[in-house]
Amino acid sequence: MFVIIVGCTNQTEEAEDTGEKETITYELENGSVEVPANPKRVVVLSTFAGNLMELDVNMVGVDTWTKMNPNFDEELADVEEVSDKSLEKLLELEPDLIIGLSNINNVDKLKEIAPTVTFTYDKVDYLTQHIEIGKLVNKEEEARAWVEDFKARANSIGEEIKAKIGEEATVTVIENFEKQLYVFGDNWGRGTEILYQQMGLQMPDKVKEMALTDGYYAISPEVLPEYAGDYIIFSKNAETETSFQETKTYKDIPAVKQGHIYEVDAQAFYFNDATTLDYQLDFFEKSFLGKD
Structure with missing residues (x-):
């Protein structure tokens, strides 16, 4: 079985005055983490790949269930299949951000590879989850715009369905x-x-x-x-x-x-x-x- 959802919020821009890559602070359920302001090589170990696709964020690795999704075939054709146990393979991919559910394995080891953010399923509702992913990858505005558009479309179609059935x-x-x-x-x-x-x-x-x-x-x-x-x-x-x-x-x-x-x-x-x-x-x- 599966599912999803999570985190809290708040991010702040970090000044880029040392020549290092720009980062933001993402607020977790129990702390905070520094993540790239513009991640380029994301690994998704749970069910969030479709959120990143919608936000046009590049992925280099995804979990098996995601890789099996026929709707993702074209988008993920060149993306590696990985797991929370394939640590050597993850190292080779050189990710700059790792995302997964809170029940994934080896979180401490994953954090040594790249900033790692996990979400607890159903901690927030399914649309807020997309906004949280948006905050994480520094695309909150785009995520909120998608949510508002989706709600409008779903409400309209829902009214038509109820009128019919x-x-x-x-x-x-x-x-x-x-x-x-x-x-x-x-x-x-x-x-x-x-x-x-x-x-x-x-x-x-x-x-x-x-x-x-x-x-x-x-x-x-x-x-x-x-x-x-x-x-x-x-x-x-x-x-x-x-x-x-x-x-x-x-x-x-x-x-x-x-x-x-x-x-x-x-x-x-x-x-x-x-x-x-x-x-x-x-x-x-x-x-x-x-x-x-």
Whole structure:
């Protein structure tokens, strides 16, 4: 599984009077760190690559899950796949900034390679997270502009969707992963932040009861009808077991019968970075409203 989010704020420009590279101070949850004012070689060890893409920041290394995202293929074609354990490879890349979630390994060793900033998932909301990334790479103004534009677009599309499907219509987000089905709350990627937080679409009561607090909940295919809303978003791992879709239990779900289930590649849908949010919003517009 995965997710994201974090930090606090405040940065101050450092005077460049010694011939050294200009830096800024980024305020962390429990301290501060000096980072490049204009990072050129960033390594991302968790789910923030799409934020840096949106802010036009160069990356030299990303984690495996990010590298697998088909939407990132072109942008990351020449970017190395790395991990928090591949320290020698990271040294060779000579990063000037390393970014990851707070649960990554070897943070102290990573700090010896380059300034390292970690974020605690869900410490701040998904849009504030983008602003925090913007502050970190000295592009707060650009990050805030994107957030305001995204909110306006999502609100507009959300109103159209509610006008079409009804204010009380419910939406369930599911995913198949390692022989298990999951339903999701309102902050676990897969477009949940857009659907439930930004657009204000309704979550089925059973999903709200079981998944809202932890963010996700594992179920068996046999009980899926209990969690199925009027509409279903299926974040689908094609290589994982999907035979349940051939069962009568699945086919008898009203949303399935009515063609109100929308399938999308899970590897492109996991995250809630800025680039992925744009992709998810476009997917919802096309799926619910039939717009190209």
